[in-house]
Amino acid sequence: MKAITYEKYGSPDVLSVEEVQKPTPKDDEVLIKVRAASVNPFDWHYLRGEPFFMRLMGAGILKPRNKILGIDIAGRVEAGGGNVKQFQPGDEVFGASDFGALAEYVCAKENALVLKPANVTSEEAAAAPVAALTALQALRDKGEIQPGQKVLINGASGGVGTFAVQIAKSYGAAVTGVCSTGNLEMVRSIGTDHVIDYGQEDFTRNGQRYDLILDAVANRSFSDLKRALGPRGICVIVGFSPALTFQVFFPGPWKFSTGDKKIGMMSAKITKEDLDFLKDLLEAGKVVPVIDRRYPLDEAADALRYLEEGHAKGKIVINIEQDAKT
Ligand SMILES: NC(=O)c1ccc[n+]([C@@H]2O[C@H](COP(=O)([O-])OP(=O)(O)OC[C@H]3O[C@@H](n4cnc5c(N)ncnc54)[C@H](OP(=O)(O)O)[C@@H]3O)[C@@H](O)[C@H]2O)c1
The missing domain is CATH 3.40.50.720 (NAD(P)-binding Rossmann-like Domain)
Structure with missing residues (x-):
């Protein structure tokens, strides 16, 4: 699969577009074909390995432990691990992976995902978590x-x-x-x-x-x-x-x-209960994600450059499938 990878900490220039192996879900995880992802300041902190104490807390001291950035996702379930009960292949979901969202496929914990409301586009859902x-x-x-x-x-x-x-x-x-x-x-x-x-x-x-x-x-x-x-x-x-x-x-x-x-x-936590709460707000139209810019996967480095300037107008999404606007 295609993914945005990095081997060393640095500016968005250290990111590459690469062919890597598709991930395999653990027992409590779901494999998702990613339709859209969004970027957060977390991503450029992990890209740069700054502030330094993040490296001590598991990001990797000299080089990144996880080679693919990205947390927010919306996509289609391809397969589930042995203990997955809530989703079936073909379900449209959104939520958060631990890492690895800037790729064609990612694994995410079943409890960090919910079904995407039909009236919300994939890019809107990916903008939210x-x-x-x-x-x-x-x-x-x-x-x-x-x-x-x-x-x-x-x-x-x-x-x-x-x-x-x-x-x-x-x-x-x-x-x-x-x-x-x-x-x-x-x-x-x-x-x-x-x-x-x-x-x-x-x-x-x-x-x-x-x-x-x-x-x-x-x-x-x-x-x-x-x-x-x-x-x-x-x-x-x-x-x-x-x-x-x-x-x-x-x-x-x-x-x-x-x-x-x-x-x-405070530091936010991704929970199933709160994703469900958010899903209801999105479904009811009480919250409509504001999307500033959209980038294709190959241009994820430009998305991070723009985000790092600190003046985004809402969210920046990475549309991995062309129909993520639907
Ligand atoms: N604690 C947590 O769990 C958690 C979770 C997510 C994010 N965060 C942090 O929360 C912060 C915001 O995240 P984000 O995703 O919203 O970032 P963002 O999308 O990059 O937004 C930054 C915003 O800051 C505004 N801004 C810059 N200077 C300002 C000023 N002097 N006064 C008022 N607004 C100003 C910008 O607006 P203008 O263009 O109008 O200046 C821009 O819209 C980041 O530091 C991020 O790391 C923390």
């Missing part, structure tokens, strides 16, 4: 979102942010999105009640106070974030920054509770 579950778990589980709350999404135009805006709206929150000038219209179009152009206005100094902040950028100090929170306000940081990554990778209790406000970090 990591970014949408991050937004969901940050808002619902860590942020304890409630109807009517004032919720601010910092980084509202990115992969996580575009899902966060829509998920917060589905909970009945009043949502403010923070983004750059060029993305104001797009962020308005996905349902925000207010938008803030970060080049013009500082959301931590405009006198507004929020019940819940989802920070997908991690570019503000704790004292700035605390100032922007109202009484009993919660701020969940999902973005990586050099200063915060160590703590993001070792999530613990709320480390920065100050008075009645909480500021903390």
